[in-house]
Amino acid sequence: MSTADQGPWWRGAVIYQVYPRSFADGNGDGIGDLAGIRSRLSHLSALGVDAIWFSPWYPSPMADAGYDVADHRDIDPVFGTLAEAEALIAEAHALGIRIIVDVVPNHCSDAHPWFQAALAGGPDAPERELFWFRPGRGPNGDQRPTDWVGEFGGETWTRTVNPDGTPGDWYLHLFTAEQPDFNWDHPRVRAEFEDILRFWFDRGVDGIRIDSAGLLVKDGTLPEALAGRPHPFHDLDGVHEIYRAWRRIADSYPGERALIGEVWLPDRDRFAHYLRPDELHSAFNFDFLGCAWDATALRRCVDETLAAHAPVGAPATWVLSNHDVTRHITRYGRADTTFSFAGKREGIPTDLELGTLRARAAALLTLALPGAVYVYQGEELGLWEVEDIPPALRQDPMWERSGHGRDGCRVPLPWAGDAPPFGFSPDGATRTPWLPQPAEWKDRTARAQTDDPHSMLELYRAAIGVRRTEADLGDGTLRWLPAPDGVLAFARGPAFACLVNLGTTPVPLPPHEARLLASAPLDDELLPPDTAVWLRTRERPADPGAAPAS
Incomplete structure (x- = not known):
């Protein structure tokens, strides 16, 4: 029995992140989909994971890889249908695997019906109260309401055009201009997301991963972000009322439904506030992900992480890679093994043999630490960051804004064969994968590594298997x-x-x-x-x- 089953499952689970666009393509269009995922559930079952977390699969114009959501209650046609998602949930449950879906509450797509109504209705549209529409500064209102810097860098306000063609108000977007921020002071926004949670819990989902969990509440006086003063939209106290309401919903369902926050905070005490007994069940540990491959630094990180979680009785989480960061095999093969978005870089010399050796050791380290472990798709195959994607093929909006991007960790997985698409798409597919796969991955396919006792895949299978049989692994001290x-x-x-x-x-x-x-x-x-x-x-x-x- 998995150690995750000895208490609430989320306290000690091994959770596998699926990035749907890049996991497996079932219909041959070069883009991963639900049919592909369903065809590869046996891989995840053999790996031994307790749960799957799906990055957004909702209808979206894909301005930010699906994190610009137009409708949280449906599936984007490129991935499949809601009926297929329901079938996937049932099939995973039959294998003993729980399901976590991504909810994006800070913002939506500019194609969302609410935002479209806010634009079409002009300055007096009631839907504008659901977002952050503000007049500009200056005599003609042609200056942005604030000089806030966005989460991707760059400006955070875009000016609208009134129905009569005149310049209008500005709207706030902490990410891209295609992702307008919701106004969480409005009760209709709160009610909407509470209903979204119920929608997915009603379909059997076991957990909700909350994107950008610390950004929802803004200071309505719109102060500038100045050193030494409270930040106008990072980690405001009002966010906790929202998650207390969400926790009451989760607790009203059977089967230990979990809320998992994406919380980027340098202050460990503030971080722990999200994990109080009546708020989120767990949150990602990004300090560990960015830590250097150094014994002193890692021990300090582990100690501080466990100390931050102990007062609120929450389990720690351990993660090495995800869909936003440079894959850790590449990071660990460099002279500087740390990670930060500010220092994200490509083209630095990397010793992949050394990086792979360290990644294998890191796998055993994380799977032995107390708490839950997240495995990003392809990590178990020993995939490295693909840094030579031609600029014309890149799709991440961060690339254009900052000169570095996240496409390199999102390249479609190699399943079998000696040449691309490596079984990612079915035989006879007429479209190539949406991002190019390195030819060198022929030795990293799931098929090539299966039954090879020296492979990364078999190391992960063995380690997760031992973790399941060791009563002292998973949650604990x-x-x-x-x-x-x-x-x-x-x-x-x-x-x-x-x-x-x-x-x-x-x-x-x-x-x-x-x-x-x-x-x-x-x-x-x-x-x-x-x-x-x-x-x-x-x-x-x-x-x-x-x-x-x-």
């Missing part, structure tokens, strides 16, 4: 063990230990009963650099319910 400099060593319970050598020289293994799993071959009783090992440190006590040995 850890105890640091004495270790040489550059080595992380900790115990989970009385009989399990994880060691990760982040130093430059091999180190001896401590006394142990057995080796459960290693990320790379060991040199007798030595743990090489950039390698992790799971150890049985003493004989496990007998199961009191088991029959005596003969």
